[in-house]
Amino acid sequence: xxxxxxxxxxxxxxxxxxxxxxxxxxxxxxxxxxxxxxxxxxxxxxxxxxxxxxxxxxxxxxxxxxxxxxxxxxxxxxxxxxxxxxxxxxxxxxxxxxxxxxxxxxxxxxxxxxxxxxxxxxxxxxxxxxxxxxxxxxxxxxxxxxxxxxxxxxxxxxxxxxxxxxxxxxxxxxxxxxxxxxxxxxxxxxxxxxxxxxxxxxxxxxxxxxxxxxxxxxxx
Numbered sequence: 590x591x592x593x594x595x596x597x598x599x600x601x602x603x604x605x606x607x608x609x610x611x612x613x614x615x616x617x618x619x620x621x622x623x624x625x626x627x628x629x630x631x632x633x634x635x636x637x638x639x640x641x642x643x644x645x646x647x648x649x650x651x652x653x654x655x656x657x658x659x660x661x662x663x664x665x666x667x668x669x670x671x672x673x674x675x676x677x678x679x680x681x682x683x684x685x686x687x688x689x690x691x692x693x694x695x696x697x698x699x700x701x702x703x704x705x706x707x708x709x710x711x712x713x714x715x716x717x718x719x720x721x722x723x724x725x726x727x728x729x730x731x732x733x734x735x736x737x738x739x740x741x742x743x744x745x746x747x748x749x750x751x752x753x754x755x756x757x758x759x760x761x762x763x764x765x766x767x768x769x770x771x772x773x774x775x776x777x778x779x780x781x782x783x784x785x786x787x788x789x790x791x792x793x794x795x796x797x798x799x800x801x802x803x804x805x806x807x808x809x
Contacts, residue, residue, distance in 0.1 A: 594787040596739040596764045598800055602644040602732060605631050606722060606744025606751050608687050609649055611673050611680035613745055613773075624745050630771035630793040631743045632686040637797040639689070639712070644735050646705075647683055647714040648722040648750070651676045651697055658701075658718050676701065683714065703727060711735075720753035729761055739764040741796055743771035747779070755783055765789065768796050 608631055613624040638645050652659050652674050656667040667673070674681040676697035685691040689709035696706050700716035703726065707713055718725050732740075740763050744751040751772055758765050766789040769780060784790050791799065 594764060594789075596741075596766050596789055596799075598739075598802075600736055600738040601741060601766075601800065602646060602735065602737045602739070603634055603638045603741045604646050604648060604722060604743065604754065605635065605687060606648045606742065606754060607650060607749070608647065608684050608743075608745055609674055609680065610682050610684055611678075613684050624773040627743070627745060627771055627773040628684055628686055630768065633793050634741065634743055634768055634771055634796065635687055637800060638741075639709070641800055642711060643800065644732075644737065645712040646722075646728065646731070647687065647708070647712075648717050648728075648744070648754075649681065649683065649695065649700070649714060650674050650750070651681055651701060651716050660719055705731060717750070720749050721757040722750065722754040723757040723761065724753075732763075737763075739766065741766045741768055741791075743768045745773045747772045747775035751775075752779065752783075755788060759786060759788070766791055766796060768793050 608628060613628050635645055652667050654667070654675060656664040659667050681697070682695055689712060693708060695714060699706050700714065703716070705713040705715050715726060715728060722728050740758050742751055742755060742765065755765060755767065767780065767783060769775065769790050770792050780790055
């Protein structure tokens with residue numbers, strides 16, 4: 590029987606979702622539980638992918654002050670003055686641990702136009718207007734252009750951006766690995782449900798070990 594699920598090492602990219610200061614740093618405005626540990630694991634993943642020359646895409650949210658590009662469940666609070674991941678603000682920046690160069694800053698104008706900002710060799714950041722990294726973006730086109738079939742997904746606030754992105758990636762027939770310790774806010778029930786959909790669950794160390802070997806993983 591043909592294997593449609595096993596991740597393909599030679600065609601893999603890393604997605605790092607919503608690893609921004611307002612969501613991840615201590616005393617951040619919208620910090621989620623477990624964010625500090627997840628960022629440490631995300632850094633190890635990013636370092637490992639860079640060392641292997643594998644593509645990395647950082648996915649960020651940027652909320653305009655008028656709330657015009659904010660999902661409905663958060664729009665009213667932004668309209669009423671809450672300030673989270675505002676374009677150009679320090680809170681919207683990627684956490685320093687994940688940048689190739691901590692001095693790099695996001696180009697909010699470029700990102701809000703739907704373009705990809707290059708951070709390093711085979712490494713980019715992009716903006717998403719809703720939870721899923723694929724909704725209203727050029728992410729699929731970008732990945733297909735790189736020959737990507739497999740995604741390793743990590744990120745902050747699992748039940749929002751990362752989980753929505755898993756479903757969207759599955760709908761587009763990508764093979765999927767979830768880096769379970771590189772997610773904040775995840776839970777065993779949700780992870781088990783995704784595993785039943787054919788998503789591979791790996792720890793950061795398992796994933797780094799896998800991309801360093803030859804061939805494919807054996808079983809979901």
